[in-house]
Amino acid sequence: MEKIAPTQFPIHELLARRWSPRAFSPRKVEPGVLMQLFEAARWAASSFNEQPWSFIVATSDNAEQFQRMLSVLVPFNAAWVQHAPVVALSVAKLRFAHNNEVNRHALHDVGQAAASLAIQATALGLAIHQMAGFDVEKARAEFSIPAGYEPGAVMAIGYPGDADSLPAPLREKELAPRSRQPLEKILFAGKWGETSPLLGASGKQQKA
Amino acid sequence: MEKIAPTQFPIHELLARRWSPRAFSPRKVEPGVLMQLFEAARWAASSFNEQPWSFIVATSDNAEQFQRMLSVLVPFNAAWVQHAPVVALSVAKLRFAHNNEVNRHALHDVGQAAASLAIQATALGLAIHQMAGFDVEKARAEFSIPAGYEPGAVMAIGYPGDADSLPAPLREKELAPRSRQPLEKILFAGKWGETSPLLGASGKQQKA
Numbered sequence: 543m544e545k546i547a548p549t550q551f552p553i554h555e556l557l558a559r560r561w562s563p564r565a566f567s568p569r570k571v572e573p574g575v576l577m578q579l580f581e582a583a584r585w586a587a588s589s590f591n592e593q594p595w596s597f598i599v600a601t602s603d604n605a606e607q608f609q610r611m612l613s614v615l616v617p618f619n620a621a622w623v624q625h626a627p628v629v630a631l632s633v634a635k636l637r638f639a640h641n642n643e644v645n646r647h648a649l650h651d652v653g654q655a656a657a658s659l660a661i662q663a664t665a666l667g668l669a670i671h672q673m674a675g676f677d678v679e680k681a682r683a684e685f686s687i688p689a690g691y692e693p694g695a696v697m698a699i700g701y702p703g704d705a706d707s708l709p710a711p712l713r714e715k716e717l718a719p720r721s722r723q724p725l726e727k728i729l730f731a732g733k734w735g736e737t738s739p740l741l742g743a744s745g746k747q748q749k750a
Numbered sequence: 751m752e753k754i755a756p757t758q759f760p761i762h763e764l765l766a767r768r769w770s771p772r773a774f775s776p777r778k779v780e781p782g783v784l785m786q787l788f789e790a791a792r793w794a795a796s797s798f799n800e801q802p803w804s805f806i807v808a809t810s811d812n813a814e815q816f817q818r819m820l821s822v823l824v825p826f827n828a829a830w831v832q833h834a835p836v837v838a839l840s841v842a843k844l845r846f847a848h849n850n851e852v853n854r855h856a857l858h859d860v861g862q863a864a865a866s867l868a869i870q871a872t873a874l875g876l877a878i879h880q881m882a883g884f885d886v887e888k889a890r891a892e893f894s895i896p897a898g899y900e901p902g903a904v905m906a907i908g909y910p911g912d913a914d915s916l917p918a919p920l921r922e923k924e925l926a927p928r929s930r931q932p933l934e935k936i937l938f939a940g941k942w943g944e945t946s947p948l949l950g951a952s953g954k955q956q957k958a
Contacts (some may be wrong), residue, residue, distance in 0.1 A: 550790040553783065555872040556762070557866055557874060562795055573952035574759070580937050581759040584930050586865060587770055589882040589903075591929075596936040602773050607940050625772065633942065646857075647882050653861030654868075657794060659763055661869060665762040674797040674855050687942045692859060695797075721799075722792050728804040729788050732815050734895045740805050742779035 543705055545720055550563060551744070558717045560664045562671040564712050565703035566626040570603070575666060576628060577697065582662030588651035594635040595655040595694075598685050603625045610684050615696060622712060623673075624697045631676075632656055632694035633687055644681040652694045663699065753928055770874045770879040771778040772920050773911035774834040778811070783874060784836060787907065790870030796859035803863040804904075806893050810813040810835045818892050823904060824957070830920060831881075831906045840864055840902035841895055857929055860902045871907065880905045909930075936944060 543565070547558045580597060588594060600611035611629045612620045623629055632655070634648040645651075656672060663670045681693045705716040731738035738749045753775070755766045788805060796802060808819035819837045820828045831837055842856040842865070853859075864880060871878045878904045889901045913924040939946035 549789050549792045549793065551785045553786060553790045553793065554764070556764070557790050557793060557870060560793075560795070561852070573948045576948060577759045577933065578761060580767050581757055582761045584933060584936065585757065585761065585768075585928075587768070587868065587880055589880075593931055593936070596938060596942070598938045598940075599948065600939065617886055647861070647903065649855070650857040650861035650864075653855070653858035654843075654856075654865040656830060657865035658869075660795065661866075662761055662765060662860075665903040672795055672797075678854075683867045685938075685940075685942050689782055691942070695772055695855065696940070706939055720793075725785065725792060728792065728801070728954060729805060730806045730810065730893075731812070732806075732818075733892075734804070734806060734893050734899070740781045740784060740807065740809070744785045749931045 543716070547720055549587065550725055556661050556664050560660050561669070562670060563669050563702055564622045564716055565705050565708050566669070566698060566700035567703040568625065568627065569701045570627050571601075571668065571698065571700060571738060574700070575668070578666060579659045579662050579668070583655035583659040586651065586655040589647040590638060590640065590653065591717050592635070592638055592645055592651070594648040595635045595652045595653060596635070597630050599628065599630040609745045611696070614676045614681040614684055614723055615673065616677070619673050619675045619696075622708065623705070625707070626698035626700040628699040629696060630699060631681055631685065631696050634692045636690055636692055649692065649694060656695060668699045668700060669697045669702050751910060751924070755928055758933055764869050764872050768868050769877070771877050771910055772830045772879060772924055773916050774877070774906060774908035775836065775911040776833065777909045779809070779908060781874065783876070784907070785929050786874060787867045787870050787876070791854050794859065794863040794879040795867045796862065797850065797853060797855040798846060798942035800843070800846055800853055800859070802853055803860045805838050806841065806844070807838040809838065819904070822884045822889040823881065824885070824954040826901055827881050827883045829906075830916065833911070833915070834858045834906035836907040837904060838907060839893065839904050840891055842900045842902050844898055844900055857900065857902060864903060864905065876908060876911045876946040878905045878907045
């Protein structure tokens with residue numbers, strides 16, 4: 543299923559097509575294809591090129607690891623994620639390697655890596671769905687994540703599935719239109735809260 | 751100038767071509783084109799679709815606003831950013847609108863929006879360079895950013911310029927090869943620090 547973003551201004555089709563489904567096909571993801579996703583994450587931008595990201599990945603081929611990954615999710619998420627073939631957890635390194643100072647952008651840059659991963663997934667016909675709904679301390683214990691590192695988000699990864707495979711309440715969410723706040727609410731100039739006049743000056747001549 | 755990422759596995763050309771130059775052309779960015787970048791940011795993924803991002807944008811057309819934006823940068827950055835036609839600051843909303851709880855992913859999701867913006871820029875022949883090197887409290891004061899919101903990163907935006915326009919030490923950085931840690935160091939399975947066997951199983955058959 544495709545859910546193209548209804549944009550105010552045109553954006554690249556990979557960005558418009560990226561969304562977060564809950565219906566995944568049981569089709570396995572070939573290891574070489576999966577590596578392309580993490581490769582995309584690897585080349586994200588980061589403060590001081592620190593690359594504060596790492597990922598713990600579990601595939602349904604390894605039932606023990608997969609079940610442990612599902613066990614850290616809140617039950618609402620585990621119920622649908624169990625049908626995805628791959629689940630991964632991002633982890634942020636909280637201090638810089640070069641001076642041991644706190645990296646204020648650690649999670650920010652893990653987010654950049656996750657966004658790159660999502661766009662690479664879209665390019666390959668895959669989808670990812672990131673989740674905040676998991677037990678951070680359980681994840682830390684389950685995967686021996688050391689002090690100084692912070693679990694980021696859990697993501698379900700796979701080929702898109704059929705919305706009809708979802709139970710009714712999730713099916714409704716799956717089919718609901720995508721929405722965002724208008725640009726007028728988030729793009730300021732001069733002062734926080736004052737909408738940039740560029741938005742008017744653009745004349746929306748680029749409107750798709 | 752192009753600086754294609756030397757990848758272990760092939761990634762989409764937009765991701766491979768995205769990098770963070772310091773040499774910008776003085777060419778202005780048309781308002782409609784600039785809006786496409788923020789539109790891309792707007793459609794990023796976020797926890798609970800909170801969309802915790804906002805942006806304060808300054809263009810060189812408005813000298814007063816532009817100088818104020820430059821004034822929050824560390825001098826090392828201000829020296830080269832002054833030649834870019836657009837500079838923006840991302841801002842993260844730290845609590846969820848729906849329940850006022852702390853949003854642990856606020857900066858993470860602002861990072862996702864920034865990555866989307868960077869990829870849209872690449873698609874349009876523009877470049878962005880994000881910076882952690884600025885005075886967060888000065889930015890807060892200068893742009894009246896309220897409590898509960900956190901300045902994220904400053905980004906220079908524009909069309910790519912000529913590396914020869916940079917002073918020698920920056921020119922060297924501009925021409926240096928791109929580098930990242932190998933996937934073996936960041937992709938784990940079962941336990942933090944244990945390299946995923948999928949990396950071997952992939953056979954790197956996708957190698958470009």
